[in-house]
Amino acid sequence: MWRAGSTVTASSKPVIELKNVTAGYYTAEGFKTLKKVFKPAITKIDLKVNDGERLAIIGESGSGKTTLLRVILGLLPPLRGDVVVLGEQIYRVPARLRWRITRQIGYVPQDPAKSLNPRLRVAEVMAEPLARTDLSEKEKAERIRDALRIVQLHESILDYYPSQLSGGMMQRVLIARAIVHDPEILLLDEPTSALDVSIQAQIINLLCSIHEKLELAMVTVTHDLPVAQYLADQAVILYRGTIVEKGPMEEIIAHPRSEHARLLVTSYLSGLNGLDRINRAEGVSAGIKRETQR
Amino acid sequence: MVLAVKSEGLKIGYLDEQDNVLWAVKGVNLEVSEGEIYCIVGESGSGKSTVALAISGILPPHAVTEGELYVYGNLVIRGESRSYEKIRGRLVTYIPQSPGTGLNPYLTLGDQFYHVLKSLRGSTRKEAKAEAKKYLEMAGLDPASTLDRYPHELSGGMQQRAAIALALSTGARVLVADEPTSSLDAHLRLQIANLLLRLREEVKLTVIFITHDLLLASRVGDRVAVMYAGSLAEVGKLREVLLKPLHPYTSMLVDVIPTLGVKKQLKCYSGEPPRPGSNDEGCPFFDRCPYRFSKCAAEKPRLSLAEGDRYVACWLYGNRE
Ligand SMILES: Nc1ncnc2c1ncn2[C@@H]1O[C@H](COP(=O)(O)OP(=O)(O)OP(=O)(O)O)[C@@H](O)[C@H]1O
Ligand SMILES: Nc1ncnc2c1ncn2[C@@H]1O[C@H](COP(=O)(O)OP(=O)(O)OP(=O)(O)O)[C@@H](O)[C@H]1O
Ligand SMILES: [Mg+2]
Numbered sequence A: 001m002w003r004a005g006s007t008v009t010a011s012s013k014p015v016i017e018l019k020n021v022t023a024g025y026y027t028a029e030g031f032k033t034l035k036k037v038f039k040p041a042i043t044k045i046d047l048k049v050n051d052g053e054r055l056a057i058i059g060e061s062g063s064g065k066t067t068l069l070r071v072i073l074g075l076l077p078p079l080r081g082d083v084v085v086l087g088e089q090i091y092r093v094p095a096r097l098r099w100r101i102t103r104q105i106g107y108v109p110q111d112p113a114k115s116l117n118p119r120l121r122v123a124e125v126m127a128e129p130l131a132r133t134d135l136s137e138k139e140k141a142e143r144i145r146d147a148l149r150i151v152q153l154h155e156s157i158l159d160y161y162p163s164q165l166s167g168g169m170m171q172r173v174l175i176a177r178a179i180v181h182d183p184e185i186l187l188l189d190e191p192t193s194a195l196d197v198s199i200q201a202q203i204i205n206l207l208c209s210i211h212e213k214l215e216l217a218m219v220t221v222t223h224d225l226p227v228a229q230y231l232a233d234q235a236v237i238l239y240r241g242t243i244v245e246k247g248p249m250e251e252i253i254a255h256p257r258s259e260h261a262r263l264l265v266t267s268y269l270s271g272l273n274g275l276d277r278i279n280r281a282e283g284v285s286a287g288i289k290r291e292t293q294r
Numbered sequence B: 001m002v003l004a005v006k007s008e009g010l011k012i013g014y015l016d017e018q019d020n021v022l023w024a025v026k027g028v029n030l031e032v033s034e035g036e037i038y039c040i041v042g043e044s045g046s047g048k049s050t051v052a053l054a055i056s057g058i059l060p061p062h063a064v065t066e067g068e069l070y071v072y073g074n075l076v077i078r079g080e081s082r083s084y085e086k087i088r089g090r091l092v093t094y095i096p097q098s099p100g101t102g103l104n105p106y107l108t109l110g111d112q113f114y115h116v117l118k119s120l121r122g123s124t125r126k127e128a129k130a131e132a133k134k135y136l137e138m139a140g141l142d143p144a145s146t147l148d149r150y151p152h153e154l155s156g157g158m159q160q161r162a163a164i165a166l167a168l169s170t171g172a173r174v175l176v177a178d179e180p181t182s183s184l185d186a187h188l189r190l191q192i193a194n195l196l197l198r199l200r201e202e203v204k205l206t207v208i209f210i211t212h213d214l215l216l217a218s219r220v221g222d223r224v225a226v227m228y229a230g231s232l233a234e235v236g237k238l239r240e241v242l243l244k245p246l247h248p249y250t251s252m253l254v255d256v257i258p259t260l261g262v263k264k265q266l267k268c269y270s271g272e273p274p275r276p277g278s279n280d281e282g283c284p285f286f287d288r289c290p291y292r293f294s295k296c297a298a299e300k301p302r303l304s305l306a307e308g309d310r311y312v313a314c315w316l317y318g319n320r321e
């Protein structure tokens, strides 16, 4: 369901805070040397996500979006800077204990087809996030059923293998897995880009309703500005690893300030000219003859 | 008016391991005029690429065909037999989806032009270089700084332009572009779209533009064919189809596209397209159609003239022949 904004009011309690974060990868330089050099993928990132907020991280391919999520998930220690998740400096916590904090994050990875183990049934996939909890088997089964109900999948899907699922069903399974342990933060990496438009709309509406029901902070990574418009109220624009613009989503669309944001906004607006877009918003499906010949 | 591509009752299927045919394209009639930018849109698995491969003459050997397909009057598919000798790579050329796959990674751009032109027309190095310059410029690339580069030294957008330049250098009259921009960023997508528009003006190129992005299609296309589950649901002028979709499936597509700066609720249509090989009786959109009635389950509607020059395959429109 889409409204001008979400009904969940974001509090001013930050659940994620990044201060001056630089992170990247060590890559081999040339063929002959084994020397590894550090290549930053994101530099000097300052970012705050409040409880209940919907934030979009928008950027082109290679701009560092996935890297940023890895840092938040506790998977990639930054070269510099502080990463605070739910009040804890996660990289000051020993790596083997870090999961106690990061399990509060639900995560939907970028490529649905590649991120499910082909040998595991949906039932096993769904149980993964519950493994280290002290819930009884009965409670776990209950949680899994609830999560499936939220993403509108039938329970019979538990017996399926990933290869038997369509793209849309797979994405629903991944979303169900991300919320099955009732996390406080939901991170979505390009949640709709592998899907067809009609399925994409289903997933967008689903994610909006999940945000309202579960009242969590939702961070969506995407290269698609129109999709971000539906999934977020706040946005940051990432360009070559740095944040070039941040603010309310509507503000950025209406008045992009940075060069890059302007380029991005105009390349979407020129898809159809203004007149067409307004006509379309008002009179969609006007063409269908409603007096059907029953 | 010269027809660049025409098909009649074109059916294309693929043989599975048990030698059963799964039909991916189920009787399609296309008419594309010379110099037209003709878009084919539809969801994953609807058969777009299969049509593209058929026109380009690169269907795999395990593909099965029925019906007829003409390219510039040459009969290339006639029932089960296919022959593309005079067409493939000469009259028609194909641009694949991801940037770079249309290029050889081991050769500089200059060498790629040389190899292609030598094998097609026996060009010398010097002739090939002159041609390469001409087409790279046409594609908006600077020959001086690109001729000696390898594909991986170019950005995705530049690779895709280079692939287009290389394809055009063959003198092809029809360019089949299968999702040529889907892996590019928004502003690069627009650049490629503008390039195609310009080429149509300059060399009267016919472009078959395959995409699932209806908005991008609206930017480049003259006409659009909307495919669903291997059949054409609607064919018409792009603008008109977008502003006033007639087929319920086209309506759905228009309803579910998020548009920047337009505040509308995305309508929820449940369901997914039928799986290949599922039963073929009735309208393929039946399960998801809000306007279905009993006839739709029993009989498959054929594409027929609904109003003006708009063709629709839907019983709501009487389905006159
Ligand atoms: N495992 C890795 N090792 C080395 N370099 C990497 C690795 N992962 C990403 N990079 C590099 O870091 C930069 C940012 O990559 P990242 O995956 O964060 O981008 P992205 O914005 O998610 O892009 P996309 O939209 O394509 O997913 C890129 O230049 C990429 O090549
Ligand atoms: N080489 C092949 N062998 C067997 N089946 C194939 C082959 N190529 C495509 N198919 C099948 O034919 C049907 C149509 O596929 P096609 O690739 O034409 O669809 P498409 O509209 O291009 O989809 P997409 O948007 O995913 O590219 C699908 O069911 C697909 O599985
Ligand atoms: Mg990524």
Ligand SMILES: [Mg+2]
Binding pocket: B048, B049, B050, B178
């Ligand atoms: Mg395809």
